[in-house]
Amino acid sequence: MKHFEANFDGLVGPTHNYAGLSYGNVASLNNAAAASNPKAAAKQGLLKAKSVADLGLVQGILAPQERPDLHTLRRIGFTGSDAEVLSKAAKSAPALLKACCSASSMWTANAATVSPSADTLDGKLHFTPANLVDKLHRSIEPNTTSNILKATFNDSRYFKHHQHLPEHSSFGDEGAANHTRLCSAYGHAGVELFVYGQEATNPSAPKPHKFPARQTLEASQAIARLHQLNDEGTVFIQQNPDVIDQGVFHNDVIAVGNQNVLFYHEQAFLNTQAKFAEIKRKFGESPIHFIEVPTAKVAIQDAVKSYLFNTQVITLPSGEMAIIAPTNCQENPAVHAYLNELITLGTPIKQVHYFDVKQSMQNGGGPACLRLRVAMNQNEAAALNQNTIMNDALFTRLNLWVDKHYRDRLSVADLADPQLVIESRTALDELTQIMKLGSVYQFQQ
Numbered sequence: 327m328k329h330f331e332a333n334f335d336g337l338v339g340p341t342h343n344y345a346g347l348s349y350g351n352v353a354s355l356n357n358a359a360a361a362s363n364p365k366a367a368a369k370q371g372l373l374k375a376k377s378v379a380d381l382g383l384v385q386g387i388l389a390p391q392e393r394p395d396l397h398t399l400r401r402i403g404f405t406g407s408d409a410e411v412l413s414k415a416a417k418s419a420p421a422l423l424k425a426c427c428s429a430s431s432m433w434t435a436n437a438a439t440v441s442p443s444a445d446t447l448d449g450k451l452h453f454t455p456a457n458l459v460d461k462l463h464r465s466i467e468p469n470t471t472s473n474i475l476k477a478t479f480n481d482s483r484y485f486k487h488h489q490h491l492p493e494h495s496s497f498g499d500e501g502a503a504n505h506t507r508l509c510s511a512y513g514h515a516g517v518e519l520f521v522y523g524q525e526a527t528n529p530s531a532p533k534p535h536k537f538p539a540r541q542t543l544e545a546s547q548a549i550a551r552l553h554q555l556n557d558e559g560t561v562f563i564q565q566n567p568d569v570i571d572q573g574v575f576h577n578d579v580i581a582v583g584n585q586n587v588l589f590y591h592e593q594a595f596l597n598t599q600a601k602f603a604e605i606k607r608k609f610g611e612s613p614i615h616f617i618e619v620p621t622a623k624v625a626i627q628d629a630v631k632s633y634l635f636n637t638q639v640i641t642l643p644s645g646e647m648a649i650i651a652p653t654n655c656q657e658n659p660a661v662h663a664y665l666n667e668l669i670t671l672g673t674p675i676k677q678v679h680y681f682d683v684k685q686s687m688q689n690g691g692g693p694a695c696l697r698l699r700v701a702m703n704q705n706e707a708a709a710l711n712q713n714t715i716m717n718d719a720l721f722t723r724l725n726l727w728v729d730k731h732y733r734d735r736l737s738v739a740d741l742a743d744p745q746l747v748i749e750s751r752t753a754l755d756e757l758t759q760i761m762k763l764g765s766v767y768q769f770q771q
């Protein structure tokens with residue numbers, strides 16, 4: 327049976343904006359209050375997704391969420407018509423209105439943690455939506471994320487959907503951004519690498535001093551239990567708290583894995599040598615490549631600015647690996663020089679493809695943030711909702727849909743515009759018909 331890894335990219339929603347909501351995420355804070363271009367953002371994302379499909383990979387799309395989130399605004403006490411709820415919130419709690427308008431669900435690396443059937447005891451493909459409790463604007467995503475994942479992977483013979491973890495800082499969970507899977511082939515049992523920022527129940531364990539560690543060990547362990555992973559197929563490794571304090575708010579800003587390659591920065595982890603020995607032992611006999619980028623070649627600051635590690639390492643149909651990088655990597659001399667060198671080093675990575683995803687980058691989301699990886703076999707691929715799969719027809723259809731419904735300029739002041747609610751709901755209602763998702767949004771129920 328054929329096995330492969332599919333990427334499910336988040337479609338950027340109509341309210342994409344720069345609100346400076348993510349303390350610890352340098353780009354989000356630096357671009358706070360800049361005007362955004364939702365139309366360009368969505369089209370940049372679609373082009374990246376289509377290009378990966380054209381390289382021969384299975385590529386899916388995950389629908390965005392309903393924003394402004396009037397249900398949350400009503401839940402916290404704002405009353406009246408939609409327009410009244412928005413204007414009252416804009417006046418008395420502008421920070422809460424901003425949190426209820428973010429298009430942050432586009433970063434589907436944070437949608438869920440996924441364990442392929444090759445790794446799980448029951449032989450099912452497991453999904454646990456991330457609770458994203460560290461950030462208010464993201465903590466309101468998991469219920470709708472769950473609806474969208476269930477409408478996309480909609481066959482209980484193959485797919486097991488769990489509820490998100492308890493909504494408490496002890497279980498801070500950021501999904502696949504803090505998880506990577508190493509394997510000799512996609513269909514073989516792999517080693518799932520869980521990268522956590524702190525131990526919630528051990529106050530004396532290392533943790534960052536300045537910025538939050540969003541992922542806890544307790545959350546990672548809970549996911550491994552839920553997904554029925556065995557001890558020999560899991561490794562828990564701590565992210566270096568010093569780099570979190572320098573803006574590495576998720577592990578996928580400093581490391582990325584694919585099959586038998588782990589591409590990471592020298593300063594990414596704690597106890598690196600001991601943990602790598604554990605990975606090697608659990609990985610088994612076949613060769614594994616640890617590609618370490620030294621600080622002398624790429625400083626942490628350059629990694630954070632360029633998103634060198636927020637690249638997608640993909641396996642092409644030829645078996646060669648390619649890196650999908652943001653154009654920001656080309657614009658940073660040290661990083662560009664490193665990538666030019668990397669493809670000559672004799673590792674499995676032989677090509678680099680650059681994409682302009684600047685609208686997303688300005689909020690701290692690179693190519694890898696925009697996609698959720700789902701390793702699967704051909705039966706699982708045939709069982710999922712085929713209307714979510716990228717091809718020429720869906721690419722054309724979604725670009726037309728974006729042209730019809732999206733604005734090309736949005737500022738924070740526009741978030742209180744009641745017309746934005748109508749535009750966003752009209753767009754999403756049509757999208758659920760295009761992608762045959764059913765009623766995944768609260769406004770449809």
Ligand SMILES: NCCC[C@H](NC(=O)CCC(=O)O)C(=O)O
Pocket residue numbers: 343344345346347348351354355428430433435436461464503576689690691692695
């Ligand atoms: N994986 C990338 C996630 C980026 C995301 N940024 C944001 O939510 C910024 C939103 C804003 O500031 O408007 C985050 O920090 O979780």
